[in-house]
Amino acid sequence: MSxxxxxxxxxxxxxxxxxIPAFAEWLMPGGGLPDRPAHFDTSAFRACNAYAVSPARRAxxxxxxxxxxxxxxxxxxxxxxxxxxxxxxxxxxxADPVSRAACGVALATTSGGLLDGFADAVAAGEAGEVFGLTxxxxxxxxxxxxxxxxxxxFASFSSACASSPAALSYxxxxxxxxxxxxxxxxxxxxMRAADFAGFNxxxxxxxxxxxxxxxxxKGMVIADGAAMLVIETEAHARARGARPLARLHAAGLALDxxxxxxxxxxxxxxxxxxxxxxxDLPPEAIGYVNCHxxxxxxxxxxxxxxxxAVFTDPARRPLISSTKGATGHLLGSAGAIEAVITVLxxxxxxxxxxATTTTPEATGFPMPGPEGPAAITGPYAMSNSLGFxxxxxxxxxxxxxxxxx
Amino acid sequence: xxxxIVITATALALAQQDAPGPIGAGPVSGAVSILRLPEEAPDxxxxxxxxxxxxxxxxxAADAGLAPGDLAGPATGLVSGSRYGCxxxxxxxxxxxxxxPRGIDxxxxxxxxxxxxxxxxAIDYGIQGPGIALVSSLxxxxxxxxxxxxxxxxxxxxRVIVAAFEDLHGPAAAHVExxxxxxxxxxxxxxxxxxLERGSLARARGAPVLAELAGLAMVPPQGQPRAVAARAFGGDPAxxxxxxxxxxxxxxxxxxxxxxxxxxxxxxxxxxxAASEQAQDWLVGALDPRCGGILAxxxxxxxxxxxxxxxxxxxx
Numbered sequence: 001m002s003x004x005x006x007x008x009x010x011x012x013x014x015x016x017x018x019x020i021p022a023f024a025e026w027l028m029p030g031g032g033l034p035d036r037p038a039h040f041d042t043s044a045f046r047a048c049n050a051y052a053v054s055p056a057r058r059a060x061x062x063x064x065x066x067x068x069x070x071x072x073x074x075x076x077x078x079x080x081x082x083x084x085x086x087x088x089x090x091x092x093x094x095a096d097p098v099s100r101a102a103c104g105v106a107l108a109t110t111s112g113g114l115l116d117g118f119a120d121a122v123a124a125g126e127a128g129e130v131f132g133l134t135x136x137x138x139x140x141x142x143x144x145x146x147x148x149x150x151x152x153x154f155a156s157f158s159s160a161c162a163s164s165p166a167a168l169s170y171x172x173x174x175x176x177x178x179x180x181x182x183x184x185x186x187x188x189x190x191m192r193a194a195d196f197a198g199f200n201x202x203x204x205x206x207x208x209x210x211x212x213x214x215x216x217x218k219g220m221v222i223a224d225g226a227a228m229l230v231i232e233t234e235a236h237a238r239a240r241g242a243r244p245l246a247r248l249h250a251a252g253l254a255l256d257x258x259x260x261x262x263x264x265x266x267x268x269x270x271x272x273x274x275x276x277x278x279x280d281l282p283p284e285a286i287g288y289v290n291c292h293x294x295x296x297x298x299x300x301x302x303x304x305x306x307x308x309a310v311f312t313d314p315a316r317r318p319l320i321s322s323t324k325g326a327t328g329h330l331l332g333s334a335g336a337i338e339a340v341i342t343v344l345x346x347x348x349x350x351x352x353x354x355a356t357t358t359t360p361e362a363t364g365f366p367m368p369g370p371e372g373p374a375a376i377t378g379p380y381a382m383s384n385s386l387g388f389x390x391x392x393x394x395x396x397x398x399x400x401x402x403x404x405x
Numbered sequence: 406x407x408x409x410i411v412i413t414a415t416a417l418a419l420a421q422q423d424a425p426g427p428i429g430a431g432p433v434s435g436a437v438s439i440l441r442l443p444e445e446a447p448d449x450x451x452x453x454x455x456x457x458x459x460x461x462x463x464x465x466a467a468d469a470g471l472a473p474g475d476l477a478g479p480a481t482g483l484v485s486g487s488r489y490g491c492x493x494x495x496x497x498x499x500x501x502x503x504x505x506p507r508g509i510d511x512x513x514x515x516x517x518x519x520x521x522x523x524x525x526x527a528i529d530y531g532i533q534g535p536g537i538a539l540v541s542s543l544x545x546x547x548x549x550x551x552x553x554x555x556x557x558x559x560x561x562x563x564r565v566i567v568a569a570f571e572d573l574h575g576p577a578a579a580h581v582e583x584x585x586x587x588x589x590x591x592x593x594x595x596x597x598x599x600x601l602e603r604g605s606l607a608r609a610r611g612a613p614v615l616a617e618l619a620g621l622a623m624v625p626p627q628g629q630p631r632a633v634a635a636r637a638f639g640g641d642p643a644x645x646x647x648x649x650x651x652x653x654x655x656x657x658x659x660x661x662x663x664x665x666x667x668x669x670x671x672x673x674x675x676x677x678x679a680a681s682e683q684a685q686d687w688l689v690g691a692l693d694p695r696c697g698g699i700l701a702x703x704x705x706x707x708x709x710x711x712x713x714x715x716x717x718x719x720x721x
Contacts, residue, residue, distance in 0.1 A: 044505065044506050045506055104623075110518070110519075111490070111494050111495075111519070111540075113498070115489075115494075115495045115498075115576045115577065115580070116495065116498040116576075118576050118579070118580060119495060119498060119499065119575065119576040119579070120502075122576065122579050127579070127583060129583075131580070131583060132580075132583055132584050135576070135580050135583075136488060136489060136540075136580065137489065137490050137494075137519070137540040138488070138540055138541040138542055138545075138696075141541065141696075142542070142695055142696055145626075145695070145696060146695065151625040151626055151697065152623070152625070153623045153697070153699075154541070154542055154544075154548075154693075154696040154697055155539055155541050155542075155545075155548045155551075156539060156540060156541035156542070156545075157537060157538070157539050157540075157541070158490060158518070158519035158520065158538055158539070158540040159518075159519070159520045159523075159536075159537040159538045160518045160520055162537070166537040169537075169555075170548075170551075170552060170555070173551075173552075173555040173559065174623075177555070177558075179623050180623070192497075192498065193498070193501055194497035194498045194500075194501045194509065194517075195497075197497075197501050197506050197508075197509040197514075198497060198509050198511075198514030198515075198517065199514075200506065200509075201506075201509050201510055201511045201514055202511045202514060202515070203511075253535035253536065253537065253556075253561070254479065254533060254534065254535060254536075255482075255483065255523075255524070255527040255532055255533050255534065255535070255536035256533065257477075257527045257528050257530075257531050257532055257533050258528065259528070260515045260516070260521075260524060260525070260528070261515050266533075267533065270479055270533065274561060278559065387518075387520065388515065388518050388520070388524070389518060389520050389521060389523065389524025389525070389527075390524055390527060390528070390536075391520060391523075391524065391536055391537065
C-alpha cells in the first residue's frame, strides 16, 4: 500500500514532565540538570546522577489516566509505556476500544529490568503468578496490547539505544504493507542499576551533566521514561477525521560492522542516505537534524563526521542539535522521545536550546546555543540514533499544519 | 513487477531429548524439562549465542553457495528474534547484586545487550546492511522474518540472514518453569536461521532455491490461521499444508522451542517437501495466544540435497 504515513498522536513521560504540553514547555528552554535517582543507591559509582522518573510522578500519572489498578502498573517500565500510550491514543482520537481494535503495537525497550524483578522475587521465594505476564522482556509491549484492547500486528524490539527507530521502521512497514491501518509505536524503558553500573564501568558517564557537542563534554547521563506515537495511513486518518501532526517518511537502518562500543561514521552515513533515498529527498531538503548526541567525545565526533559526509555543501547545512543535555539518554526510549521532540520542533519551527552546551565545538553545522531555541527552516527534519554494537538509524519527518490538542 | 523473495538456505541447532554432551538433556528443575544446547567453545569476542550464530552463518552461507566474504558490505542484512533474548543481560543484574559495582566490567557489559549476537556477527562477517534484534512474543522468529521480507521489498539490501534463538539460563529458565503446565512437554533451546534473497540474484548465482516466500499474514490474538491463508499467498492457495508452532500445544513433528518455533516449522516444511520430491504449498509460522502471530505462505520446491539429517547439527 502506498500513500503518506502520518502521526496523529504523541505521548511522553520523563523525570520532569508528564504529557506533551508540559514536556514541550520544559524542553524548549533547555530542560533540566540530572540528580540522584530514587530507586537505587548510586553513591558507590563514579558518576551518580541521572534523570529517573520518580515513583510519585508515575503513580500520579497512572491515577490520572485511570490505569493505576493494573497489575502491570507496579512494573515501572510497563507503567511508563502505559502513561505515554494513553496520552498518544487520546490525542489521536482513539479513546474508545472499537476505534482502536485494528491498531498494532511496535515497542522498544532495552530490557526495562523486567526479568531483574522476577529474579529478585525468585531469590526471595516470592515469584507469584503475576510474573507470568510481567517478567519477559517483551512484557511492556504485551501490556499495551492487553490494556488498550489492541489486536493488530505486534513486535517488541531490543536493539540497544537504536531500539525505538527499529520499532518505528517496523510500524512504518506494517502500514505500507497494508497489515494494519494504524500502529501505536514508541519506546518505554526503566533505568536499571546494572546498566548504570555498566556505563560507569565504560567511563561513558559525565559526573555533572551531559554536554553534547561541547568542547568540555565528558560523557552521557542516563535516564528513563517513555514516548509513544500513533502513526497511520493518511487515508485512514482523514477518513476518521483525525488531524495529522506530521508525516513519517522513512526509517534508514544500517550496521557499521566496526566495533561494539566505538561507532563508525560510515554506518550512520549509510543509514541517513538510505532514509533520504526512501523519502526521495536530497540532503538539502533537511532543515533540522536531532542528533544522537550522547555527549561522549567519540560519539559526537563520529556523528559530525557522518553528517559532513552526507550534508556536503557547507552553505546548505541543516541546523543540528542534541536534546540529551535536557532529557538525558533514555536508552531504549531515546529514539522515540527524540522522534517526538523532532515533531514538536518541526511544528514550532524551533529546535530546543542546548542549555548545557556553553562552549560549543566547531561542528561545521549551525546549532542552538544555551540562550534559547533556534529557528528551523523548511518542513523536513531528521532524527538519528546509534546503538551499542554498531546499529545506526535515521528517521525523516515532515511538518503538517494544525494544533496539538 | 517486483522481484520474488526466495529462501536459499537454512541452518538449525536444536537441543535433543537424547543428546549427549556436557549439559545435554534433562530437567533443570520444577515441572518442565529444559533441554539445553551444548556450550560453544569459549572465545572472548563472543558469548554462547553469538558464537553459535557466527558458526551457523558460516554454514548457511556455504549451503547457499556463498563465500563468507560475500556477506560483507551493505547488501546483507541481519535480524534476530527471541522470546527471552540473551541471558547475559539478566546476568548483569545478578553480578551487581552479588558482587557490587566491581562485578560489572566494561567488556562484559558491552556484550550484555540482546542485539549482541547480531552485532558481533556483523563485525565478524563485515555485514553492513540493516540489522536489529527483537525480544518479543512467541512469534518473534516470524517477526524477524517479517523484518527481513520488509527490507528486501523496500530495496534496503539484497539478502537477509534471519535468526531465531532461545538462550534459557538464569531467570529465563525459571520463568519458563513458572509458566509450565503440569506434565508439559520439554522446552528446547534452539537456534534457527533462514537466508532470504532476491529471487533474481539467487537464480543468477545458481543458488538452490528451496522456496519462494509468497507472502506473510498477521493473525490477531485468538485468530484462526486458515483465515489468513489467502493473504499469505497473495490469493487463494491450493489447500496449503499447515504447520504452526504453538508453544502451549506443539503439534508433531514440531517441538516447543518458544520463539524459534516459527522458523522450525518453516524448515520442517522444506524437509517434508524435499522428502516428497514434489513442489508443495505450505502455510507455516507461529502463534502466540496473547499477541497473535505471523504465518508465511511458501511455494516449496523439492531440492534433493535438502535433507533433514544434514541440516540439523549433531549434538555430540
